Amino acid sequence: MLTAFSRAEVYTPRSPHKNQYYRCVEAHFEELEGTWEDRYQKEYGYWRPYVLDIIYKYLDCGDLYLGFARVKCDDCNHEYLLPFSCKRRHFCPSCHQKRVVEFGEFLCGEVLKQVPHRQWVFSIPKRLRLYFMYDRSLLAKLSRCAWKVLSVYLKQGVSLDDPKPGAVIAVQTFGDFLNSNPHLHIIATDGCFDQDDGLWLGPYRTLQSLEGLFRLEVFNMLKKEGKITDLIIENMMGWHHSGFNVYCGESIWPSDQERIEKLAQYIVRAPIAQERLLYIPASESNDGVARVIYKGKNSGVRETFVALDWLACLVTHIPNRGEQHVRYYGYYSNKSRGMRKKTEIDNQVPSLVNSDISKKAFRRNWVRLIQKVYHADPLLCPKCNGCMRIISFIKDEETIKKILLHLDLWMPGNHDPPNLYQEHQYIPAPKPSGPSYDITHDDSIFQMPYEDEYSQLTPYEDCI
Numbered sequence: 001m002l003t004a005f006s007r008a009e010v011y012t013p014r015s016p017h018k019n020q021y022y023r024c025v026e027a028h029f030e031e032l033e034g035t036w037e038d039r040y041q042k043e044y045g046y047w048r049p050y051v052l053d054i055i056y057k058y059l060d061c062g063d064l065y066l067g068f069a070r071v072k073c074d075d076c077n078h079e080y081l082l083p084f085s086c087k088r089r090h091f092c093p094s095c096h097q098k099r100v101v102e103f104g105e106f107l108c109g110e111v112l113k114q115v116p117h118r119q120w121v122f123s124i125p126k127r128l129r130l131y132f133m134y135d136r137s138l139l140a141k142l143s144r145c146a147w148k149v150l151s152v153y154l155k156q157g158v159s160l161d162d163p164k165p166g167a168v169i170a171v172q173t174f175g176d177f178l179n180s181n182p183h184l185h186i187i188a189t190d191g192c193f194d195q196d197d198g199l200w201l202g203p204y205r206t207l208q209s210l211e212g213l214f215r216l217e218v219f220n221m222l223k224k225e226g227k228i229t230d231l232i233i234e235n236m237m238g239w240h241h242s243g244f245n246v247y248c249g250e251s252i253w254p255s256d257q258e259r260i261e262k263l264a265q266y267i268v269r270a271p272i273a274q275e276r277l278l279y280i281p282a283s284e285s286n287d288g289v290a291r292v293i294y295k296g297k298n299s300g301v302r303e304t305f306v307a308l309d310w311l312a313c314l315v316t317h318i319p320n321r322g323e324q325h326v327r328y329y330g331y332y333s334n335k336s337r338g339m340r341k342k343t344e345i346d347n348q349v350p351s352l353v354n355s356d357i358s359k360k361a362f363r364r365n366w367v368r369l370i371q372k373v374y375h376a377d378p379l380l381c382p383k384c385n386g387c388m389r390i391i392s393f394i395k396d397e398e399t400i401k402k403i404l405l406h407l408d409l410w411m412p413g414n415h416d417p418p419n420l421y422q423e424h425q426y427i428p429a430p431k432p433s434g435p436s437y438d439i440t441h442d443d444s445i446f447q448m449p450y451e452d453e454y455s456q457l458t459p460y461e462d463c464i
């Protein structure tokens with residue numbers, strides 16, 4: 001059987017294990033754990049062992065030694081090996097980006113209806129941000145506070161008996177340079193549904209009242225949680241600028257599907273974009289201290305950080321195991337969606353995008369995702385343009401070793417086999433320019449999810 005591999009090649013457009021982000025993480029994660037207590041605990045709280053788990057998984061992501069799929073062309077017998085991915089969101093830019101695309105499709109195909117929507121952003125003053133870093137369970141409560149005031153606001157704009165607005169709220173904890181900035185990105189219906197599922201657009205007034213109400217809700221919540229006292233509230237109520245902010249975007253009509261899908265992707269984006277990062281290892285730095293230069297997304301400004309400090313800041317944004325980042329409310333809540341599905345009236349108002357792919361196929365359709373993220377087709381034979389297919393998944397350690405040995409790709413003790421990445425068989429087409437949102441396209445390897453990756457993830461909303 002192994003003779004079939006004589007022409008096998010590794011499917012990889014670039015060198016994932018050599019990119020700047022990877023090198024930075026690899027060079028400093030051990031020191032980070034070792035010095036956390038002394039250097040960072042005071043500022044960022046206790047070290048979370050889960051962080052190390054995520055880092056190890058990321059460093060192994062796309063490593064052929066840990067398993068791969070064999071992809072073969074029936075016409076010309078060309079074959080390549082496709083390594084498995086770590087599937088870890090937030091920290092692994094490549095895996096996160098696939099989730100981002102998937103989430104956009106899920107939201108437009110399964111949740112949002114064919115009605116106008118608006119983007120909202122709710123943010124809080126610096127003075128209160130630390131509480132959310134030390135206690136991540138508060139983020140869910142922050143989301144609830146925003147929904148409470150936004151739903152009242154949307155309901156007040158229409159004269160209906162039982163108005164039903166709907167919203168999707170995503171928590172983001174990071175600012176432009178990974179500074180702690182917990183805020184909420186919301187996609188909400190631009191009005192309320194009535195009993196017959198018709199949407200009513202309302203005359204909406206000033207946002208000032210919304211900001212004030214949000215402030216009160218957050219104060220009450222933090223007081224109830226024992227984080228702040230009446231004295232602090234009183235003091236902050238006296239601030240000239242409250243530090244609370246509510247941003248409301250313009251109405252996006254259902255005909256502008258692309259815009260809303262981009263927005264959906266944007267609200268769950270990763271904390272960093274690899275293409276804006278430059279890593280200077282200690283050996284190349286003037287003073288022997290490794291540095292990271294990062295270009296801010298919004299400001300476009302470049303800032304320089306000690307690499308270890310930068311990494312410390314980055315890991316504070318890794319959510320805890322199983323922590324949700326996206327929540328659904330009102331007409332879009334899991335409960336409402338479930339009830340409408342049960343009574344088979346959910347199609348009364350069609351989804352924003354008609355999704356004819358079954359849920360299971362949708363989740364397993366990695367080829368489609370890769371096409372969407374990289375604008376390239378991993379099953380198009382680079383030799384003859386024929387159709388390639390996966391002929392097997394290799395997970396067994398012995399078989400992995402046998403195959404890699406046979407291909408002369410086995411290097412004991414070296415999990416970063418550099419020669420794998422020199423010959424590129426597959427060059428993705430250039431990306432189309434000018435998306436309205438700056439979505440991260442990472443430059444890492446195309447990876448293959450485990451074949452049952454998505455079937456294990458339920459409910460879906462827990463995944464992002």
Ligand SMILES: [Zn+2]
Binds near residue numbers: 075381
């Ligand atoms: Zn071929």
Ligand SMILES: [Zn+2]
Binds near residue numbers: 095096
């Ligand atoms: Zn990964």
